[in-house]
Amino acid sequence: MQTPDANVNVEHLLEKGDPVTEILRVAHETKAGLIVLTTHGRTGLRRALMGSVAEQVLRRAACPVMTLKTQKTESQPTEQAPAPAGS
Numbered sequence: 001m002q003t004p005d006a007n008v009n010v011e012h013l014l015e016k017g018d019p020v021t022e023i024l025r026v027a028h029e030t031k032a033g034l035i036v037l038t039t040h041g042r043t044g045l046r047r048a049l050m051g052s053v054a055e056q057v058l059r060r061a062a063c064p065v066m067t068l069k070t071q072k073t074e075s076q077p078t079e080q081a082p083a084p085a086g087s
Contacts, residue, residue: 020056027063034064041069 011030015022027035039054058065 019053020060023053023057024060027061032063034066035061036066036068038070039067 013026015026023035023037026032035057037054037057039052042052054065054067058067
């Protein structure tokens with residue numbers, strides 16, 4: 001990936017496992033200066049039921065964490081109510 005500034009180092013990694021654990025492990029091993037995450041911005045009951053990777057990383061990371069709220073686009077699926085029984 002090319003960055004606007006040649007002084008910015010970007011590295012892409014794909015890891016398998018619990019997202020929070022893996023993000024924190026890789027950040028520690030690479031001595032990351034910043035973790036950037038996107039978030040859906042869920043609140044209340046929806047966040048309680050689904051959890052928040054971003055929130056857990058924010059609370060546990062040793063380095064600064066920047067979160068960006070994602071914007072819904074037409075290409076993103078929308079939530080649909082479950083179909084009535086017998087449909």
